[in-house]
Amino acid sequence: MNKIDWDKPFPITSVAREDLKEYFTKKQIASLSDTDMERIADKLSDAYMNVFWIDMQIIVEQMLEDKKEESKNG
Numbered sequence: 648m649n650k651i652d653w654d655k656p657f658p659i660t661s662v663a664r665e666d667l668k669e670y671f672t673k674k675q676i677a678s679l680s681d682t683d684m685e686r687i688a689d690k691l692s693d694a695y696m697n698v699f700w701i702d703m704q705i706i707v708e709q710m711l712e713d714k715k716e717e718s719k720n721g
Contacts, residue, residue: 664676
């Protein structure tokens with residue numbers, strides 16, 4: 648049996664200027680420095696953390712239920 652690395656991270660998301668194209672003009676996006684983008688990423692991370700733990704629990708519970716059903720069916 649493989650040893651489990653309990654601390655192995657699995658990245659969730661990132662943000663790039665390309666992601667902003669649907670909502671902002673190229674001129675607006677071009678005005679954002681790398682520091683601005685880092686601040687946006689930090690703020691998104693903070694905002695997401697408000698719901699992260701709740702969403703994680705729901706998603707893992709569903710996945711475990713799916714695995715339980717799969718093992719019943721074969």
